[in-house]
Amino acid sequence: MKLSTWTATVLATPAVATxxxxxxxxxxxxxxxxxxxxxxxxxxxxxxxxxxxSSTDSDGASTKPRANDTTDGGGSGNxxxxxxxxxxxxxxxxxxxxxxxxxxxxxxxxxxxxxxIADAALDDSAVDDSAADPGPHYVPTTVRETxxxxxxxxVDGDGVDDGPVDEDDEDTPxxxxxxxxxxxxxxxxxxxxxxxxKEDLREATWDSGNVLAGLAAxxxxxxxxxxxASLERWQQNHALLQQRYAETYDDPFAHWxxxxxxxxxxxxxxxxxxxxxxxxxxxxxxGWFGTASQMEAIxxxxxxxxxxxxxxxxxxxxxxxxxxxxxxxxxxxxxxxNGGKPAPVLVDTGSLGLIIDPRDVxxxxxxxxxxxxxxxxxDGSSVFFWDSYDIPISVDGVESSPTQILVVELQSAQGFTDxxxxxxxVLGIGANAGGPGNFNPFLSMxxxxxxxxxxxxxxxxxxxxxxxxxxRTTIPGAxxxxxxxxxxxxxxxxxxxxVDSGGILGSVPDNVYGDGPEVPxxxxxxxxxxxxxxxxxxxxxxxxxxxxxxxSEDDPRFNTxxxxxxxxxxxxxxxxxxxxxxxx
Numbered sequence: 001m002k003l004s005t006w007t008a009t010v011l012a013t014p015a016v017a018t019x020x021x022x023x024x025x026x027x028x029x030x031x032x033x034x035x036x037x038x039x040x041x042x043x044x045x046x047x048x049x050x051x052x053x054s055s056t057d058s059d060g061a062s063t064k065p066r067a068n069d070t071t072d073g074g075g076s077g078n079x080x081x082x083x084x085x086x087x088x089x090x091x092x093x094x095x096x097x098x099x100x101x102x103x104x105x106x107x108x109x110x111x112x113x114x115x116x117i118a119d120a121a122l123d124d125s126a127v128d129d130s131a132a133d134p135g136p137h138y139v140p141t142t143v144r145e146t147x148x149x150x151x152x153x154x155v156d157g158d159g160v161d162d163g164p165v166d167e168d169d170e171d172t173p174x175x176x177x178x179x180x181x182x183x184x185x186x187x188x189x190x191x192x193x194x195x196x197x198k199e200d201l202r203e204a205t206w207d208s209g210n211v212l213a214g215l216a217a218x219x220x221x222x223x224x225x226x227x228x229a230s231l232e233r234w235q236q237n238h239a240l241l242q243q244r245y246a247e248t249y250d251d252p253f254a255h256w257x258x259x260x261x262x263x264x265x266x267x268x269x270x271x272x273x274x275x276x277x278x279x280x281x282x283x284x285x286x287g288w289f290g291t292a293s294q295m296e297a298i299x300x301x302x303x304x305x306x307x308x309x310x311x312x313x314x315x316x317x318x319x320x321x322x323x324x325x326x327x328x329x330x331x332x333x334x335x336x337x338n339g340g341k342p343a344p345v346l347v348d349t350g351s352l353g354l355i356i357d358p359r360d361v362x363x364x365x366x367x368x369x370x371x372x373x374x375x376x377x378x379d380g381s382s383v384f385f386w387d388s389y390d391i392p393i394s395v396d397g398v399e400s401s402p403t404q405i406l407v408v409e410l411q412s413a414q415g416f417t418d419x420x421x422x423x424x425x426v427l428g429i430g431a432n433a434g435g436p437g438n439f440n441p442f443l444s445m446x447x448x449x450x451x452x453x454x455x456x457x458x459x460x461x462x463x464x465x466x467x468x469x470x471x472r473t474t475i476p477g478a479x480x481x482x483x484x485x486x487x488x489x490x491x492x493x494x495x496x497x498x499v500d501s502g503g504i505l506g507s508v509p510d511n512v513y514g515d516g517p518e519v520p521x522x523x524x525x526x527x528x529x530x531x532x533x534x535x536x537x538x539x540x541x542x543x544x545x546x547x548x549x550x551x552s553e554d555d556p557r558f559n560t561x562x563x564x565x566x567x568x569x570x571x572x573x574x575x576x577x578x579x580x581x582x583x584x
Contacts, residue, residue: 186447187231190309194228194276197301204294205286213289220286223279224302227272231309238265238468246470259469266468269311276306310447312465313398317347319457320422322504326544329504329562331455332423333462337405338362338391344423347453347462349479349572350500350559351377351428353437354393355386355406357413360424366391375406375436377426382419384412386436393441395464400444406437426502429453430479431578443574452573454583455501457565467571471581473534478578483536484528485558487513487547492532497558499570499580505545506561509552519547527560536582537564 198221205214241262248254280302287295319328334342337354339362345354355375369387376383386406393400408416420426429440443450445464454463475481483497485508493512500506513519519541526538541547545563564570568584 184451186308187235187311190305190447191228191231193301193305193308194224194231197279197298197305198224198228200294200298200301201283201286204291204298208291210289210291213286213291216282216286216289220279220282223275223282227275227279227309230268230272230275231311234265234269234311238262241265242468242470246472249472262468266312266314266463269309270314272309272311273306276302276309280306307446310398310445310449310465312463312468313395313445313449315395315462315464317457317460317462318344319460323421325504327505327562330423331457331462331501331565333395333427335427336362336394337425338366338389339364339394343425345425345427346420346423346502347455348426348428348500348502349430350433350498350502351426352430352433352435353404353406353439354425354427354441355384355408355416355436356425357416358407358410359413361389361391361405361407370404373406373436377419382415384416384419385409386412388437392444395445398445398449400441400446403441403444404437404439405441429572429574430500431572431574431576432477432480440574450574452571452575455565455570455572457562458568467573467581467583469569469571469583471571471583473529473536474579474581475529475536476577476579478572478574478580480557481580482530483558484530484532485512486524486526486528487519488523490514492528494530494532495558496556497527497560499560499564501562501565503559503561505547506563507548507550507555507557507559509550509556509558511552511556512558513547513549516549518549521546525563527564537567537584539563539567 201217201221201224204210205217241258245255245258245262248258280299283295283299283302315333318332320330320332321328322330331347332344333347334344336342337356337360340360343356343360345356366389370390371388372386373388374383374385386408388404388406390402391405392402393405417424427441428435428437429442431440442453442464448466449464451466452464454465454468456463475483479498479500481497481499482494484492484494485497486492487508490513495509495512508519510516519525521541521543523541523546524538525541525547527536528534529536539545547561564582568582571581571583573579573581
């Protein structure tokens with residue numbers, strides 16, 4: 001019996017389409033690596049510098065120096081709007097070019113910040129700078145250490161690296177049980193859930209004999225395959241890219257290229273979210289052919305995989321002025337609290353907990369207060385009363401689970417507004433800062449976003465997730481660490497140091513520097529690790545950027561202020577008492 005052309009076409013179409021789908025999926029799996037041919041199985045075992053998500057409880061309030069704030073407002077948004085791709089077939093050269101097209105914009109931002117920091121080079125012509133070498137952006141190559149790819153192992157929760165765990169210790173967790181401060185890696189869970197979704201989709205369509213549903217499911221399958229391939233490539237390659245970045249400090253071009261590849265690796269994980277979202281939406285079409293209930297269940301599985309597969313989230317940052325200060329020092333982002341409108345908040349490593357104006361909090365389902373208390377900043381002269389609620393926050397559309405939020409009481413709302421200026425809240429993320437809250441809201445973010453945050457002020461962004469770059473040096477504690485400080489020709493002095501993003505220009509106690517309202521322009525300030533062997537950063541004070549001198553009896557701490565954030569990227573881990581990584 002002969003078949004008509006139309007009949008043959010109908011019978012052949014599913015087979016041809018299935019072959020195309022399988023070919024696309026296999027091609028996506030075989031896409032070239034960012035790291036080239038050097039990718040090895042060893043790199044797959046360590047994807048990135050990650051840290052566990054945990055909270056630090058304290059009833060104390062932050063008392064770090066802060067002046068009244070006046071800001072200039074702004075907007076928010078993602079740093080990149082990459083569309084999803086089903087096959088993820090981009091090559092290295094195209095990736096490097098694509099992720100560095102904004103260099104001219106970055107250069108403008110860098111020039112603006114450099115002008116703010118180093119303006120005294122023109123204004124301070126009367127100051128003798130002959131002894132003021134090194135300058136504000138100078139870190140000697142002799143102090144650069146090898147790559148630090150992991151946070152300190154803090155077994156007893158005291159914030160100190162306890163070294164390797166004795167395998168014979170009875171308290172050592174089993175291989176399949178993470179220790180309290182070990183990183184919680186949700187990416188393998190996401191990969192397993194994506195694989196389950198693909199299998200469930202196949203069983204609900206082709207295996208059940210539903211040809212039309214099978215044809216409609218081809219595109220979701222391709223998106224799922226692309227997402228899986230992207231996550232696997234990040235696992236395999238990112239640690240190697242970090243190592244290249246750390247090893248090329250003395251080769252500017254190679255260092256730039258390594259940074260461009262890291263940027264591409266970051267964007268690859270962000271594209272995974274686009275791919276999974278597209279796959280989930282297309283399940284509606286598959287459901288038109290009689291599998292609606294099954295597609296709903298698969299869609300929920302894909303949604304859970306998307307949460308577990310969140311590796312990085314890029315958040316746009318503004319740098320705002322503080323009062324009459326001529327330098328932009330205040331890092332501000334926009335967040336939504338309990339479904340309220342996006343509101344500007346200061347991201348403050350020198351405090352713990354989010355405190356916010358009640359007018360910027362959504363009221364639907366807010367529930368009853370879970371506690372009350374007070375908060376004060378700066379010199380402590382202004383005190384604000386708050387009620388705490390367990391409600392979620394949202395950052396660029398990514399929502400946390402319910403977490404402790406401190407909502408300013410109405411009686412303190414106006415004073416809180418007058419104190420802060422244009423931003424309406426303070427988002428404290430310092431693990432050992434001591435208050436005013438006892439929980440960092442970022443710890444409630446899904447996936448790996450709860451592990452820490454990268455400050456990249458030169459590119460006006462924060463990156464939530466594990467440290468994307470290779471750390472040159474990591475110190476225990478965030479923001480408080482024991483460091484050695486050298487002011488001018490003085491001796492190195494061990495002092496409790498706060499690496500404080502909200503510390504404005506910073507301050508030094510008089511027992512470290514001596515008497516005086518401030519450190520004079522042209523003075524070299526150098527900050528070292530606790531043993532005094534490794535230089536963390538160094539800069540020269542100017543008329544616009546210098547340290548105030550405080551009474552050591554009132555405040556014995558050295559506050560870095562914004563300067564170390566302006567010199568390069570800093571990463572803050574949220575695990576235990578926290579840690580601070582200098583990536584430059």
